[in-house]
Amino acid sequence: MRGALVIAALLASCGPPRPAGPPPEYPGALTPSEAIRSPRGLGDAFALEQRVEAQYPDGTQSFRAVLQLNQGQLVLVGFGPHGGRGFVLTQVGGEVEMESHLPQELPFPPDYMLRDIQRVWFGGLQGPLPDGEHTETVGREEIVERWEGGRLMERTYRRLDGEPPGELRATYEGGLGPEGPPPRVVWDNGWFGYRLILATLSHQRLTEPTAD
Amino acid sequence: MTRFIASLALAVAALAPGAAHAQEVTLSSLLTRFSELPGMEARFEEEKQIALLAVPVRSEGRIWFAPGPARLMRRVTSPEPSAALIANGQLRMRSGERTEELSIRDNPVLHGFVESFRAVLAGDQETLERFYEAELTAGDAEGWEIVLRPRNDALARFVREIRMRGHGVVIESMDMVEVSGDRTTTRFSDVNTQRRYSRADAQRIFRIP
Secondary structure (H helix, E strand, C coil): CHHHHHHHHHHHHHHCCCCCCCCCCCCCCHHHHHHHHHHCCCCCCCCEEEEEEEEEEEEEEEEEEEEEEEEEEEHHHHHEEECCCCEEEEEEEEEEEEEEECCCCCCCCCCHHHHHHHHHCCCCCCCCCEEEEEEECCEEEEEEEEEEECCCEEEEECCCCCCCEEEEEEEEEEEEEECCCCCCEEEEEEEEEEEEEEEEHHHHHHHCCCCC | CCHHHHHHHHHHHHCCHHHHHHHCCHHHHHHHHHHHHCEEEEEEEEEECCCCCCCEEEEEEEEEEEECCCCEEEEEEECEEEEEEEEEEHHHHHHHHEEEEEEEEEHHHHHHHHHHHHHHCCHHHHHHHEEEEEEEEEEECCCCEEEECCCCCHHHHHEEEEEEEECCCCCEEEEEEECCCCCEEEEEEEECCCCCHHHHCCCCCCCCC
């Protein structure tokens, strides 16, 4: 998900276009755990406002964003330096749309972002799980979760064949429980070599209209 | 008794024909008054309604403005501290431990956003009208509303209109409607239009490390 970095960079700088190469390939073959799930199956409606800080070898960028799951739609809005929309990523069913007000086209498919979002917030093992470490193989990936006090503290994804090497790791500082997100989540993407620090600014449960 | 007579005389004068005309606010007269202010400080509450989001995004904080050369500082205190300083054609921003700087003049959209507010506070009609068609409607008791519509295409792709409302030289609210349907409403309170900055004040307030 180098895309998130490019977005962060563009949002923060709005400066001259950076060199645009061909869109990066997602590393390795997609596994079932990477399949983008429909928002309908992702749980209760919510709106989560965050400060996203992206750290990567070339530097650090940050932007404010809102992730919302509501009425069968998953939406990520990233705000630009002027305070308005920088980009909007929308998923309905299996369809993904990207609306960008950034000064250049994104050099990556927007569904890469969704894969990170779903791995952090909706992926992993079926919980809640007893305290301790739990490991399962899903497709060609090993997923490890560490639970403490009834809360998810860490989740890692690793390819069984080591292609690509390294792992993806979400660290939930304070733990992810049923009441909502922790104050901070650190997402280390060892496949693309970057880190996202997601600081929770606000979280609201939304009431979806009932179907009569 | 003398005070009573003086008050009565003022009241009569205010009701006299021509008095209303003499006090009618125009864009020029209002901006001239702004240009004469020593400075401004206010609290703000901002609510941004994004068309796709069910709940608005809120911020609050404080702004400071000093003329000649114009400097505008916006400090957000909630939900997370951040700061933005507009001075010398640059936008300098700080969030967390990170500081970055952009050239305003190199970015027509950002330039337009900045000037909608800065030019009004500075009483800079020429700049304001370079970016916007500005229309002022006078209200009661020194009340006014300015509607700004972008002149250039780059800005018009983002902003449909900006409405500012106030009384005298006090800006009370600013409402920006974007082409996307997003709306940002900023309400100002504790507005001090006689804010003077000592050298030490200015160095402390208009500064982002």
